[in-house]
């Protein structure tokens with residue numbers, strides 16, 4: 589009778605040695621390092637086919653057209669905050685409107 593015993597023993601710590609637990613489906617890395625790992629992988633692949641024509645993400649890396657969105661390269665940048673910042677920079681009138689609303 590066979591049993592699934594391949595996961596008995598010590599808890600798997602992150603392979604990057606950060607002290608957090610790792611996940612085997614994440615190559616033994618914790619979620620933070622796995623996101624960085626994913627980004628590196630995509631970054632390397634993209635660099636091969638975009639050269640200097642890549643799109644820069646908020647995380648500072650260049651990606652191809654297909655991978656430029658944060659969710660396509662496991663980006664750990666807080667892109668919601670970044671998008672908000674971009675919006676308020678684009679529309680300075682929004683703030684004026686709100687101030688007018690106050691009596």
Ligand SMILES: [Zn+2]
Nearest residue numbers: 602606618621
């Ligand atoms: Zn880790």
Ligand SMILES: [Zn+2]
Nearest residue numbers: 633634652655
């Ligand atoms: Zn790509």
Ligand SMILES: [Zn+2]
Nearest residue numbers: 645646647663
């Ligand atoms: Zn990114």
